[in-house]
Amino acid sequence: MRLRRPVPPAFWIGLLLVAMVGIIYARTAGFQFLSYDDTEYVAKNPVVRAGLTWAGVAWAFTTFWAANWHPLTWLSLMMDVSLFGPGPGPAHLVNATLHAANAVLLFLLLRSATGSFWRSALVAALFAVHPLRVESVAWVAERKDLLSAGFALLTLLAYLRYTRRPGRAALALAALCYALALMAKPMPVSLPILMLLLDRWPLGRAPSLAWRDLRPLLAEKVPFLLLAGASCVVTVIAQRRGGAVAALAALTFLERLCNALWAYARYLGLACWPLQLSPFYDFATRATLLRAAVPSAILLAGATWFAHAQRHRRPYLLFGWLWFLVSLVPVIGIVQVGGQALADRYTYLPMLGPTLVLVWGGAELAVRFAVPVRLRALAAGLVLGVLMVLSWVQTGFWRNTEILFRHALRVEPRSPVVLINLGLSFINQDRAMEALPLFQEAVRLKPTFPLARGVLAETYYCLGDYPKALHNYGLLLVLRPADPSGLLRCGELLARAGRLEESVTCFRAYLRTEPQRFRETLNPAAERAASQRARMTLALTLRKLGWHKETCTVLAESLKEDPGNPMILFNEGLALVAAGRAPEALDPLRQCARVMPNAPEVHFQLGLVLAQAGDAAGAREAFTRTLTLNPAHPGAAAELEKLPVRP
Numbered sequence: 001m002r003l004r005r006p007v008p009p010a011f012w013i014g015l016l017l018v019a020m021v022g023i024i025y026a027r028t029a030g031f032q033f034l035s036y037d038d039t040e041y042v043a044k045n046p047v048v049r050a051g052l053t054w055a056g057v058a059w060a061f062t063t064f065w066a067a068n069w070h071p072l073t074w075l076s077l078m079m080d081v082s083l084f085g086p087g088p089g090p091a092h093l094v095n096a097t098l099h100a101a102n103a104v105l106l107f108l109l110l111r112s113a114t115g116s117f118w119r120s121a122l123v124a125a126l127f128a129v130h131p132l133r134v135e136s137v138a139w140v141a142e143r144k145d146l147l148s149a150g151f152a153l154l155t156l157l158a159y160l161r162y163t164r165r166p167g168r169a170a171l172a173l174a175a176l177c178y179a180l181a182l183m184a185k186p187m188p189v190s191l192p193i194l195m196l197l198l199d200r201w202p203l204g205r206a207p208s209l210a211w212r213d214l215r216p217l218l219a220e221k222v223p224f225l226l227l228a229g230a231s232c233v234v235t236v237i238a239q240r241r242g243g244a245v246a247a248l249a250a251l252t253f254l255e256r257l258c259n260a261l262w263a264y265a266r267y268l269g270l271a272c273w274p275l276q277l278s279p280f281y282d283f284a285t286r287a288t289l290l291r292a293a294v295p296s297a298i299l300l301a302g303a304t305w306f307a308h309a310q311r312h313r314r315p316y317l318l319f320g321w322l323w324f325l326v327s328l329v330p331v332i333g334i335v336q337v338g339g340q341a342l343a344d345r346y347t348y349l350p351m352l353g354p355t356l357v358l359v360w361g362g363a364e365l366a367v368r369f370a371v372p373v374r375l376r377a378l379a380a381g382l383v384l385g386v387l388m389v390l391s392w393v394q395t396g397f398w399r400n401t402e403i404l405f406r407h408a409l410r411v412e413p414r415s416p417v418v419l420i421n422l423g424l425s426f427i428n429q430d431r432a433m434e435a436l437p438l439f440q441e442a443v444r445l446k447p448t449f450p451l452a453r454g455v456l457a458e459t460y461y462c463l464g465d466y467p468k469a470l471h472n473y474g475l476l477l478v479l480r481p482a483d484p485s486g487l488l489r490c491g492e493l494l495a496r497a498g499r500l501e502e503s504v505t506c507f508r509a510y511l512r513t514e515p516q517r518f519r520e521t522l523n524p525a526a527e528r529a530a531s532q533r534a535r536m537t538l539a540l541t542l543r544k545l546g547w548h549k550e551t552c553t554v555l556a557e558s559l560k561e562d563p564g565n566p567m568i569l570f571n572e573g574l575a576l577v578a579a580g581r582a583p584e585a586l587d588p589l590r591q592c593a594r595v596m597p598n599a600p601e602v603h604f605q606l607g608l609v610l611a612q613a614g615d616a617a618g619a620r621e622a623f624t625r626t627l628t629l630n631p632a633h634p635g636a637a638a639e640l641e642k643l644p645v646r647p
Contacts, residue, residue: 010111010117024388025092029093030089030399038141041066042141056074068235069235070185072151099146123352152177152349158170186234190330192228200318255289262292263341284341307320400425416452419445420451423455443456517530532565536568538554552572566595569595583613592606603622619639
């Protein structure tokens with residue numbers, strides 16, 4: 001009789017981790033895409049919505065769209081569409097699945113590295129259910145976080161195997177996993193340093209910090225360091241092209257340094273008290289940053305000193321603390337990327353360090369004070385239960401954009417970015433009047449913020465308040481002189497107000513932004529159409545000014561972009577006549593008449609040019625056709641009578 005092999009305990013731990021993640025995040029299947037990044041990542045991204053195609057693969061590896069280079073993330077989102085369709089539900093469930101897989105990978109990594117089963121299980125469980133994970137899981141655009149962390153954990157597992165069975169194949173596998181992690185998100189650029197921490201504890205490969213012990217360990221990290229360096233270069237290029245790297249003048253070095261110190265402290269505070277979480281944390285005032293930096297620096301220095309002092313008796317303290325400090329360096333804000341002071345998503349892997357310190361330290365105290373195993377299990381279960389409830393509540397805020405930013409406004413009531421995103425959620429629901437006071441408040445809080453000024457101006461435009469729209473678009477152009485939307489709207493509004501020469505200046509400046517707009521769009525056809533509309537409006541404005549030569553030049557450029565367009569042909573014919581070049585007008589007017597045979601005004605204008613050229617027969621035919629189409633035409637009958645009588 002064959003005996004069944006017992007199911008290993010690790011299987012049940014993995015199943016429990018998956019179940020806990022499912023309880024918290026299963027309902028995200030009914031959530032919507034957010035207008036906050038999900039739009040440009042998936043919902044209105046034509047390349048992603050086309051699914052996994054060869055053209056999409058090429059785009060994923062060559063684009064810096066959304067100010068990032070993360071081809072693996074794009075390919076993952078394209079695969080969602082190919083397998084499940086373009087809806088938000090499957091994409092959310094894929095995120096939840098990846099998070100559950102990451103929790104299992106973390107458990108396997110810690111168990112293998114430390115040999116401690118239950119402590120590793122508890123760290124993985126805390127990682128899986130903590131509310132700080134919600135942003136990375138419930139936000140489809142943060143697929144990059146989950147993929148990058150997953151491949152980073154696979155990198156460490158492969159590296160762990162290499163340390164036990166050294167060989168080129170094992171090291172190459174670890175390097176491949178690391179390259180994939182960086183291709184999903186550049187966050188793990190500090191992973192080679194974290195590998196050195198693992199070498200020190202728990203692997204014990206670096207018995208001392210002497211050069212003779214560190215040299216071979218550093219040598220084997222060279223492939224990883226090269227990959228990290230290449231990723232840093234590509235990321236800086238992508239962020240600068242996308243305008244995500246803040247200019248040094250926007251934030252002084254002192255402000256960035258103070259914010260970095262405070263951010264470390266705030267991350268620890270949010271981990272311990274995760275009740276006021278927001279998708280966007282705005283910068284504090286300079287005075288607040290300066291006041292907060294000193295106690296934050298004391299906290300960090302004290303914790304670092306204590307961890308170093310305990311490095312022999314409790315090596316896990318230094319490991320966990322340095323893991324936290326080092327892994328946050330790429331996003332701590334010394335080089336400021338984006339407008340946020342900190343972000344929940346940045347803690348996805350870095351918070352593993354403090355969690356490990358908490359679990360290992362708690363277990364040590366429990367042993368010292370002889371706490372019964374059942375009481376330990378009860379305490380762990382209670383903590384996990386509370387965190388699960390908090391995460392479940394926090395997840396509910398991510399149901400749609402309006403709910404999310406109403407909650408964010410309670411947390412960050414003076415954040416222009418939060419006000420703008422809540423207002424945009426109203427705009428998307430045709431509730432412009434509700435959005436208007438939010439945009440006004442955003443401008444009041446930060447008058448020099450171009451985005452705030454732009455959305456306020458556009459809202460006035462949509463509501464028909466053209467004087468206020470023009471005023472705010474003018475202020476937008478002071479802040480950002482080459483802003484395409486500002487130039488286009490100012491051109492339209494100035495023309496409407498009769499300020500024709502100023503309108504011409506704006507339209508010409510708008511047309512000069514074509515290279516930038518075509519580079520930054522996923523829909524070149526829409527940008528070409530916008531340029532064509534701008535050229536037509538510019539041509540009509542020039543004609544009103546009597547600048548007929550310039551009108552002809554603009555219309556000739558339009559015809560190069562859209563040959564055979566009847567409206568351009570018609571207006572070109574009129575412009576040539578007005579410029580005294582009537583013979584040249586015959587060709588575009590004849591082409592227009594062929595394309596629009598039932599347009600009486602086209603035939604009438606053609607008749608006028610033919611009559612002026614001495615072609616009485618052709619003119620008679622054109623005027624007759626005009627009257628056939630419109631017997632009440634005001635000029636065709638009179639012009640027909642002026643023609644010489646047929647012999």
